[in-house]
Amino acid sequence: MTHPIHDSRYQRIATLLGELRKQHGLLQQDVANRLGRPQGFVSKVESGARRIDLVELLDFLRALESDPHAFIDELLNQPISSLPR
Template structure:
């Protein structure tokens, strides 16, 4: 089994997060500011260079103002 960062479902998860961020009109820097993290954190997650753990995922969802279930649903629909 491949590492989850290379898994197609993981990529769909990150794509859903990226799409949600863009739909909210947020830049990577704006999201990073909300998270209290550097912009490179968001860039590395969105570029599949850094794995997002479940707690970080929850923080990202809160920063985006979305329910985690909506992101999971987007991933499931895309599959």
């Protein structure tokens, strides 16, 4: 069994967060400043090296001025039944 951090669903979250940041024209440092975290935190989240919990995801989305509902909709754009577990 693979380690949970390698679950494709977490990788999808990481990818979407990075895409959102770039769409908003923000640097990782900008997001880190808004979160009160080091830039390395944002880098690790976006690269998939660090998972984030639900509260951190909501904070991240707030820092990106993004709607959590829209984010989840995009995340689930691929049917959940087709996502590997």
